[in-house]
Amino acid sequence: MSQATTATLDARPSAAASARLLPLILVVSLFFLWGVANNLNDVLIAQFKKAFTLSDLQAGLVQSAFYLGYFLVAIPAGIFMRRFGYKGAIVFGLTLYGIGALLFWPAAASATYGIFLFALFVIASGLAFLETSANPLVTLLGPAETAAARLNLAQAFNPLGSISGVLIGQLFIFSGIEHTPEQQAAMSLAQRHAYLLQEAAAVQWPYLVIGLVVIGWAVIILLTRFPDTSVAPQEHAAARHGTLGRLLRSGRFMAAVAAQFFYVGAQVGVWSYLIRYVQATVPGTPARSAANFLTASLVCFMVGRFAGAALMKYLQPARLLATFATINIVLALAAVFVPGQVGIYALVACSFFMSVMYPTIFALGVEGRDDAERKFGSAVLVMAIIGGAVLTAAMGATSDVAGIAHAMLVPAGCFVMVLLFASRHWAGARPMEH
Structure with a gap:
């Protein structure tokens, strides 16, 4: 040559x-x-x-x-x-x-x-x-x-x-x-x-x-x-082999969908009502000043994403998810029962521990699945973000009835659901069901 x-x-x-x-x-x-x-x-x-x-x-x-x-x-x-x-x-x-x-x-x-x-x-x-x-x-x-x-x-x-x-x-x-x-x-x-x-x-x-x-x-x-990124089409082979039906009958997969629904609801709810929580529990706080706590939450979220990725070198993802969910249950309850500065900082800290939840639940949900199941499963897991609409509205209704502090019981309950999902994965390293 x-x-x-x-x-x-x-x-x-x-x-x-x-x-x-x-x-x-x-x-x-x-x-x-x-x-x-x-x-x-x-x-x-x-x-x-x-x-x-x-x-x-x-x-x-x-x-x-x-x-x-x-x-x-x-x-x-x-x-x-x-x-x-x-x-x-x-x-x-x-x-x-x-x-x-x-x-x-x-x-x-x-x-x-x-x-x-x-x-x-x-x-x-x-x-x-x-x-x-x-x-x-x-x-x-x-x-x-x-x-x-x-x-x-x-x-x-x-x-x-x-x-x-x-x-x-x-x-x-x-x-x-x-x-x-x-x-x-x-x-x-x-x-x-x-x-x-x-x-x-x-x-x-x-x-x-x-x-x-x-x-x-x-x-x-x-x-x-753009470069050509096309791959060979599978012509709906997945649908012909009942992939979606297998996913919907899988308890472990549907648990992941439920966990994602509740997690997104908690994340969106906490961030959506944080400014309102600050102004309600520390009267006289201008919206501009209250927004600083939302900015701090997002910084914590970004730092937590990198920290979580590093911790996963030493801890199983499900174990880390369970630990972070437990911490967030405590933090959300602190916002309910100790409104004011303590509750505000607890909600800000929540963002650090929420950071790994979406990708970890997603990964555990499709873990061990074949390519066709991953594609169908990914679509269903993305649709689970409807939790952000349903549970944020539930928080608003709770706030109107019992006050904004008690509305934080909704994300606390959501983190309980995430903990149950993580505990199931952590405790059971059993074969994937089909």
Whole structure:
């Protein structure tokens, strides 16, 4: 073989790696973008409660509309992805995300809460497309032996986006103007109407910028050449062999689905009502100051993700999950029975121990499954995030009846369910059932 031929062959891996680098960077950025959207909701709950004078249950509909979008669109997103590929699903998802963000402008102009909820549903529908396509695509944009490392790197950008979302809300949405119910009652009708319109309009410019950035990102991805990541189709072989039926009859798998439902409900609920909890248990705390505790929670979550990954070198994942769930039960109960500073710091600390729960439950749920079962199982586990809609609303209803501190009994119960799931896996290293 000539030297020129050898040089050409040696250059091929490097050229292939270069061709994958820009698409990989663009796809990894998506984890940041949906982190921004997810945690801006925590700010919106506090803002809309003020702007529309909502009950805690009504304010919790922000998360209900959001996670309902995920639940309803997850399967259509998968079908779309199989038809138009990863890149097509990403572009379509970003377009929906951008349109939903732009809808905040007319929603604020009309001061209509229902339009805001519809806009959030559209955003969540776009994010369902992004999450369905981005996770597997990251594993394909490079060598198979480093797929896990690439996906972990991508996931690290998600809490960074979450922190950015809270900061955007804290700096550009919260006005710092806090009127008590008594002060509002003392206003004239015109003054009160102007105040509420001003608070509703505070979301317009931040979401306009987000919408334009997201749509611009969709154009960049559309114009970028992506490497061929297609794999041989299986032509529904899984369905023909009753894979989904086997999964649904598996007690261990369905326990994972239940644990994921309760975990997501706990995470979304704690973060959604943290600002409200701070303001209710330490009266007089402005929303901007209360949001600092949410930012701290997200930092703890990010640190916990790396710490948990390191601890799994020494502890079985199920054992670590059980330990963290036990700690979070204690912390959530502290928020119930010791409201105020102790309860606030307990809820912030919860985020550190929540950090490993979603990926660990996910991994244990599909552990030992064949490829077809993993694909079906992954889709069902993603749909379990509907817990974020159901249990956040349950927290709002509890808060309206018994107070925000007692609403933390809901996540405490959720962590009990996670503990039961983890204990079952930890105690039983028995063969997977089929």
